[in-house]
Amino acid sequence: MNKEITLTIIIVVAATILVLAILYVSNNIEVKRLDDEIIRTRTNKVLLVSSRFELRMQYLTGIMEMTSQIPSIMKPPAYPNLISEQLKGIPEDVELEKKAIAKNMLNADFDLDYVFYAMPNGDIYFLEPFNAQVELSQSNFAFRDWYKGVISTGSTYVSEVYVSAATGHNVVAIAVPIYDNNTADRDLNGIWVSTLNLSALQRILGQIELGTNEYLLVIDQNNNIVADTRKAESSTELQKIPLDLKDQSEGETKTTTQTIEGEISFVTFRSVPIGIHEWLIVTIQPYDDAFSPSITEAQEAILIALTVVIIMGLTGFFLIRKINYNIILSKKLEETNADLKIKTEQLSRMDTAKEEFSAMVTHELKTPLMPIIGYCKMFKTAMFGKLSDEQASAIDVIEKNTRRLERLITDIMDARKLDIDKMKFRFESLSLSDFFENLSDGYKKVLKDQGIDFAVKIDLKDVVINTDSSRLRQIFDNLISNAIKFVPQEKGLIEIGGYKENDHVILYVKDNGAGIPQEKQKNLFKKFYQIDTSERRPIGGTGLGLAISKGIMKRLGGSIWVESDGKTGTTFYLKLPTNNH
């Protein structure tokens, strides 16, 4: 496979991997952060509930202990003999001092259902409120956990949770033993007890903000659910929960993930000392709900990663396509170039062949002219004996046509050279008066023989210009031979001349022919253009002369133009710079 494509693929894959790696790491960091946050929140929540609850219990336990120190409570029961089966304790109107304290406690916002005083054997001495005392189901409560506990521990005891028969609430009893400090043995005078309505607990729990599907439990030492945020009030029955985390807590808030009731749940728990027992504060939330922020985060990260991969993939795809396309293009380019090279070489060879052929042709065409011209000259100069008039004029015709042929060949050669732009120019200082003298010498006889008047009007004394004299001569030859074609049969006149003007010279060739109409003047200097006339004099020529003349004048740094009224004659003007040395 192409190197560039391989490289592109490697780069794209590497970039993708890099981006994914960065995403992965940052996502992990974020998820960890969120998870930590979530755990922290839960932990704080549990801690809050625990401490509130613990405080409340300590407070109430404190109240009980404090009240147990009040002298009236500390005094031994004065009327144990008044306990009746019917009243389930003493009558309403006795032990009013003790009862006053109990009443106060009930009236205060301690969430106490009952406050009562029990005899060392478990009989109820009195219970406030009194109407509840008489409604008691029994008079002896030695079977209760609070009794057993306080007797066995000999100190303040918080009982397990039980459902109060009378109220139906979940309650705990706080029992404080009252000892007789006067006796040496510290006899038990009685037991000072209050029952705490655990709806208070429910109230505490109700203040806690819970997450989606999160619930909070308070569990006692016997795995009874004491409070449950899922229920508005404490239930009448105690339920057990299949969780045993007390030992794991070790007094700290911990978290764990367990399957509860078939659902994977995130559990935060802390044990709370209640009296000599340990309760448990637990929050439970389905795992997905608990960690939804970080799950969402992870999902988002996956989406982003996917997007990145897709984008990279697309980029890679398009890059490779482009590269392929470029490869194809450059192959095509190579082919085209190779093709062009071949064609150019072919053309060049053809060109060279054409040139060589042309050179050969012109050479071959010009060579025979020499003997023709030579012998004509010899005939005309009577080197083969005097000629008759008829013979002389015949030789004239031969010579004239030979010259025409020569011009033709030169024109064709030059026209080709114009196309190839290979015309050679040799710039030299030229005295214009000398130039015109040569010109005049060359044409005087020819024009006289043809019966055409010839005038030379120059004002170019000492004027020397930098130009190619043979090219200039070529132009004049062309103009004069054109003039010869177009002057009238009788009284034809050709005038050549020139004058200086500022930084240039103006030269001209003028004839008194029919002239060139305006509309034909603009095409005059185009190649192969010929003015169609009905003159009897044979016109001939290739129509190249003026086009070539224009090209030559341009190269000489000048210009050529025509003026004619279309009736009385034509003048061709040439302009050449004088200051181009």
Next chain:
Amino acid sequence: MKILLVDDNSDITTMLSKYFMMKGHDCSVSNDGHNGLSLIENQHFDVVLLDLAMPDFSGRDILDALSRNGKVKQVNIVALTASSVSSDDEVTLKAKGAHSILKKPIDPDELLNYLMQFDVNSR
């Protein structure tokens, strides 16, 4: 004036030699390059008219041979050609010993007038 014409075209050489002789000059002719070279080397001429384009042994070859053996300095050579000659070509030919290069076709009268400069008698 003693003139030597070297050109493979016999029509041209016949015409020119007739012309020159009728004008009273001495004219030798060679239609072959080798032959022409040996004539140049072995005889004295006032001027040699040398056609450049000849088959087998051309005018350029003759110039090369003459410049190699040093004899080119001893003789006036005017080259004739029907082809166009570039200025570089002209410089090269002159460096090889050609005095000048004239273009064919040329009027024989013009040619003779030009060659008069080599006539020792016309000084």
